[in-house]
Amino acid sequence: MELPEAFKEKMKNLMGSAYESLLDSYDQPESKGIRTNTLKLKPAELVKILPFKTQDVKWCEAGFYIDHEVRPGKNPYYYAGLYYVQEPTAMATVEVLDPQPGEWVLDLCAAPGGKSTQIGAKLQGQGILVANELVNSRAGILSSNIERMGIANAIVTNEFPERLVDSFHESFDKIVVDAPCSGEGMFRKDPGALADWSLERVDRCVGKQEKILESAHRLLKPGGVLVYSTCTFSPEENEQMIESFIAKYPYTLADMKLSGITDHGRVEWTRQNEKAIEKSLRIMPMNVNGEGHFIAKLIKSETASELRTAKPGYPKSRLKKASQTELIDYQNFVKNNLEPGFYKKFENRLYLLGEHLYALPEGIDLEKIANLKLLRTGLHLGTFKKNRFEPSYALAMTLALAEAKNVCDLKDEAQAYQYLKGEALNMGTQKGWILVGFNGFPLGFGKASEGLIKNHYPKGLRIRKK
Known part of the structure; x- marks a missing residue:
């Protein structure tokens, strides 16, 4: 692989004797993996039915390596949402976050959806996942992947991170910032990342990351967990970014232990010799079977809450509570086609957007999110047509056949x-x-x-x- 000269010179100066091992790793095939959708089945059950061989990913119980030649997106089980195609080291971020059922979790830079769907599986339908993506086309892909995986309690937004603050100020128990970065860990996987790389691009990414982290701070509850990750090896975007963040905001770095990952952030690559950086993880491709990641787990101070005056004049939501009269065709569909008990799952959370019926996640304030660009607000159940209700693909993907x-x-x-x-x-x-x-x-x-x-x-x- 022909690497940019500026990149090679930079990494040689940083890595010393380990530099040649890094160079050699770029001549190896990319690492391919899939992650089980545990909303639908257990990892061991998936392995039994797959028509191709797998190997365990040490740091993710639901994750598996697959052979380079396998095309996992061409199998019917992929379309059934039984697994997500994901680079193995990218699975580590949500394992560190450790979302629990019932929590409010934000994936702030979410497309194409690997980390969001991993969070959704861990929430097991309880709590709320907000998945945000700024780029329109990528936000659509994100929403589609969340549907395919059968996640019912997700909201997909298409916004600048700072625009979320008015709606969700200090609302989240846990936040992932998988920051847009210079993508040095993607060179084997994505020729576009290699072609776009430059030292100037690194600098531009640093500016974006600083703004995103500032918004994440305002969105996280006191005592909450913020996990920052990138797929770059650049210290400016990794160790130095976190060093600068904890110097400005009231956070402490938490210890992380993941099976099979032993490399940590380099204190010698910081600007101020911040010792706490040793607690971050730096996953390098010559040391693991994967493309590489940097991960830092930050705990917000319990006393860090800031007063914020409620914004006056929220716009009226276009979603409205569905009346019993408006729900007759939907109720008939459920009665005739689904097993008894399904209706009760969402009966108090049914809202209309024009002809479309949604089941909203519990606890969402519609007025507060009315000013956001929403691609998905909970589960789209279907559409009212003339004298009938037509069920959605999203509904189908949340069901078990037995329902x-x-x-x-x-x-x-x-x-x-x-x-x-x-x-x-x-x-x-x-x-x-x-x-x-x-x-x-x-x-x-x-x-x-x-x-x-x-x-x-x-x-x-x-x-x-x-």
Whole structure:
């Protein structure tokens, strides 16, 4: 691999005798991995049904290495949301964060969704995940991945981080800042990161990271946990960034222990010789099977709360509480198609946005988020059409097959691909809505009539070929 000369000179000066090992690592194939979606099954259950070999990732119980030649995004289980394709060292950040069911968690720079979906799985449907992404196109990908993984308690925002402060000031128990960075750990994986790298880009990233961390501080509760990570090796974006942050704000660095990771932040790479930097993790590709990451876990002081006057004049939310009259078609759909008890899951949290019905996460203040650009507000249950309710793909992905009364569980991979292409299925099932699955796991809805299942898999997700 042809690395930029300025990068090589910089790393040679920093790393000394370890420099050649770093260079050698760039000539190795990239590390590929998948992470089990534990909302749907256990890691051991996933391994049993996968058609390719896996190897455990030491620091993430749900994570597995896969062979370089494997194309995991071409398998029906991928479309069933059973796993997320993720670089193995990137899995370490949320393991350090350790979200617990019931907590409010923010992923501040969330696209494409690896860390958000990992958080969502750990929350197990309890609490709230807010996943934010500034770039429009990437925010759409983030929202799609959250849907595919069946996460019902997520809000996806498309905002500058500072715009979230008015709505969520000191609201979160835990925050991840997987900061936009110069991407030196992505060189093997992403040729674009290699082409875009420059010393000037490092400087630009430093400025962005400082602003993002300032917003994260204002969004985190006193006593809360902030985990900062990057996929760069640059001290300016790692050790020096955290050194500067804890000098300005009331945080302490926490110890971290992850199996298989022994390298720590370099005090000698700081500006002020901050000893606490030793508690951060610096994951380098010549020492682990992975692309590399930097991680720091910061605990906000219990006494760090700042008074903030409530912003007057919040706009009125476009979402409105659904009345019993407005819910009749939805109630009929649930009664006829889903098992008893499903309605009670969300009955007090049903809101309308035009013709669309949403189940909001518990505890959200609609007025406070009305001024934000929202791509997803909880679970999109479906859409009201003339005299009927049409269920959503998002709803299908949160269900277990056992929760639906009418199921078409495909066992043939060719039939699964037929459905994923958007084709009708000739299955001779009874008339009405059908939850279509593959080997026990939902893929989406179809509607049966005259022996055919009309395909309702979203057009934007349909595959062209196997």
